[in-house]
Amino acid sequence: MPAVTEGQPAPVASFESSRELLFGVAYRVLGSVSDAEDVVQEAWLRWDRVDHARIADPRSFLVQVTTRLALDRLRWAKARREAYVGQWLPEPLPTAPAIEDGAEIADSVSVAMLVVMETLSPLERVVFVLREAFEFSFADIAVMVGRSEAAVRQLARRARSHVRERRPRFRQDRDVRRRVTERFLAACLGGDLRALLDLLAPEVTLCIDGNGRRGVARNRVEGAEKVGRLLVRGLRRVLRPDGAAVAATGDARDDIGDDIGSGSVVDVNGGPAALITAGDEPIAVIVVDVDLAADRVTRIWIIANQDKLGGVEGRRPGRPRPVRAAG
Structure with missing residues (x-):
């Protein structure tokens, strides 16, 4: 071209x-x-x-x-x-924060909307x-x-x-999603089930696209208790091999531990998301849908199919921001 x-x-x-x-x-x-x-x-x-x-x-x-x-x-x-083996989710599209200036355009490219359009x-x-x-x-x-x-x-x-x-019932707000995403990841990575359950809506759903990856849930998981326990027990073991780093949105400045490392902010599909990496290799992108009124996570999409993550890896905007694990 x-x-x-x-x-x-x-x-x-x-x-x-x-x-x-x-x-x-x-x-x-x-x-x-x-x-x-x-x-x-x-x-x-x-x-x-x-x-x-x-x-x-x-x-x-x-x-x-x-x-x-x-x-x-x-x-x-x-x-x-x-x-396809397991849940099929869209390939993350790196976007600039400025896309939020056009809410309808951002909504039309969001993971939530693309999942509905499937x-x-x-x-x-x-x-x-x-x-x-x-x-x-x-x-x-x-x-x-x-x-x-x-x-x-x-x-x-x-x-x-x-x-x-x-379609999702809640209009998304970048600042709220940033704050909730950070708290969500901190609870997952810290193994803090209580903090995680405080963030999850009772009817929360989790979908993971692992394309048959061993140990990854192939069917949708529903309910705060089931989703919370799966994330606390399985996020590190399944998605994060030793030496991985976690990228997430938020204002935290402290390290989350030597075993995890620092993180970096990514914008995909018109909003903030979390990127898990092992060394220089992307492991997963995590996108959450948030009920603004309650500050609760209603949907979680984890894209862990390595074939879909190359574009996100090559376009990480801004300076890495560390995320702190809860507890």
Whole structure:
């Protein structure tokens, strides 16, 4: 794919000006950074072969090509995910804190939303992304997906209703999530079950994507007591080999112990998260969903599939911040 340079040909400039949009569409449809990058690369190859003089609106054409490529890949991917060992979770997308300036954009790329969108049909998901995240008209979406406008409106209504029933109930706040995430990790790493139970909502759920990794729970775990005991007993043993460090959000400045080391802040999918590393290798990313009114954790997603963590490892913003274990 071409790099951005001054004085580049108009077709290259058109593609470069749309690249962020194309990746945004592809990632939200697929939930995979690597697959989205592949789709954008293929879109460039197709764009490079067309007669540009016949394209009246390059941006719309490129979104249409990217949408159809992403839809085809999603259909293929969903078949593979049905055979996935354990829970399948989205690949973390490194983001800048500034994404919070646009709450709707941040919400559309959040792990919580991507998990909900996994329950949509491929076509419903594409229509939902184009309409809700990028506000394309129904007429434009109809052209992009090769359906009638009436059919697209029906798909959009069905998808919106489905998402509304399953989406997280709580609007997230960066500062609250930062504070709760730090306390959550400190309790886990300190083996403090009492402190952890104080943070967990009674109906809390835990999902771990380990892709068959030994010792990782393959089914969703529900209830504060079960989730708390699993985390206290298993987080270090399963997710953190000797010498790992823990990255989390928060203002703590003290070391959490020689056996764990210091931590660093990461931003993924429009919000703060925790990164567990062993040496220079990422072990897991942990994202929590928080009930703002009660400061309680309602959902926990742990992405421990090593194949999904390379992008997070290479883009850790800011100075490492240590996290202190409770007790």
